[in-house]
Amino acid sequence: MATKTNPFTFLQQVRAEVSKVVWPSRREAAITTVMVFVMAIAASLFFTLADFLLSWGVQFLLGVGR
Known part of the structure; x- marks a missing residue:
């Protein structure tokens, strides 16, 4: 079973990961x-x-829609 992480540590880890993201410029x-x-x-x-x-091809082959 996974160990529980306290919310403060979790938020620190999330913040660290988001800071690694390279965001595109507006252009x-x-x-x-x-x-x-x-x-x-x-x-x-x-x-x-x-x-x-x-x-069109199917109609032509079947002679439908004359």
């Missing part, structure tokens, strides 16, 4: 956010086009 965070949106839009366009082409 890095903004660029990353924009890139996430760009990639999400690109992925949605790709899958929309793929869905359209596959549905």
Whole structure:
């Protein structure tokens, strides 16, 4: 069973670990956010086009939707 740590020691350990984190600059965070949106839009366009082409191909092969 794990040993219990008192709350004061726990908070000291948490503070020590958080101080090791390298936080991104405002510019890095903004660029990353924009890139996430760009990639999400690109992925949605790709899958929309793929869905359209596959549905067109299936309809063509089955002769449905004449």
